[in-house]
Every structure is written in C-alpha cells, then in structure tokens.
Amino acid sequence: xxxxxxxxxxxxxxxxxxxxxxxxxxxxxxxxxxxxxxxxxxxxxxxxxxxxxxxxxxxxxxxxxxxxxxxxxxxxxxxxxxxxxxxxxxxxxxxxxxxxxxxxxxxxxxxxxxxxx
Numbered sequence: 224x225x226x227x228x229x230x231x232x233x234x235x236x237x238x239x240x241x242x243x244x245x246x247x248x249x250x251x252x253x254x255x256x257x258x259x260x261x262x263x264x265x266x267x268x269x270x271x272x273x274x275x276x277x278x279x280x281x282x283x284x285x286x287x288x289x290x291x292x293x294x295x296x297x298x299x300x301x302x303x304x305x306x307x308x309x310x311x312x313x314x315x316x317x318x319x320x321x322x323x324x325x326x327x328x329x330x331x332x333x334x335x336x337x338x339x340x
Contacts, residue, residue, distance in 0.1 A: 231307035236316040239298045240324050243291040247331060250287075254280060256335050263339035272339040281336050288328040295324040 234241070256274040257263055265272040273281050298304060299317040308316070 229307070235306070235308070236299060236304045236313070236320050239291075239294045240320045243294065243324065244327060247287075247291070247327075251331075251335070256280075257338060258335075260338060265339060274335050274338045284336055285332060288332055292321070292324050292328055295320050 254275055258274075260266065263272050263274070272278075275281065275284075299320065304317075305313050
C-alpha cells in the first residue's frame with residue numbers, strides 16, 4: 224500500500240463550513256431580509272409575518288441551514304479529512320467545524336427567520 228506523505232491541508236474538515244458560511248452571506252445579501260423588528264409588516268399588530276419578500280424563504284432557509292450542518296458532519300467522515308492527522312487533532316477539528324456551523328446556523332435562524340413572528 225502506498226502512503227501519502229503530503230502535508231494535510233489546513234482547511235481539511237473546514238471546507239464545507241467556510242463555503243457554506245460564504246454561501247449564506249451571499250444569499251442574505253441577495254434576499255435582503257428585514258433586520259429590524261420595527262420594519263416588520265406586522266409591527267404593532269398581531270400575527271405572523273416573514274422577514275423575506277417571499278414567505279416561502281422561511282422554510283427554504285431552515286432547510287438549507289439543516290443541510291449545511293449535515294454536509295459539515297458528512298465532510299468529517301471522509302478519509303481525506305483525516306489524512307495525516309492524529310486522532311486528537313482530527314477530533315478537535317471535527318468538533319470545531321460542527322460547532323461553528325451549528326452555532327452560525329442557529330444564530331442566523333433566530334436572527335432572521337424568527338424576527339417577525
């Protein structure tokens with residue numbers, strides 16, 4: 224069996240995490256959701272409203288965020304992510320990537336999708 228002696232990439236285990244973060248920043252820049260409670264269509268009244276021009280994006284954003292966290296976890300199972308790393312280093316990087324994606328997605332969900340509800 225031939226061993227690969229190249230140095231492991233510094234981004235191993237964080238590629239999907241960083242790409243997903245950039246994707247969501249670009250998506251929010253395009254969608255331009257409401258960011259202040261006072262700007263909500265139901266401000267001062269009752270009922271639910273969406274922070275997006277199209278209310279379907281409340282669901283789409285939630286589904287995309289779950290998918291992002293799933294892909295980050297999936298990336299941690301790939302052999303290329305573990306190549307050239309010890310168990311402790313791999314475990315710390317995996318925990319860091321999963322935690323970062325989960326906290327970012329929960330913060331994004333709470334700040335945008337729940338704002339006008």
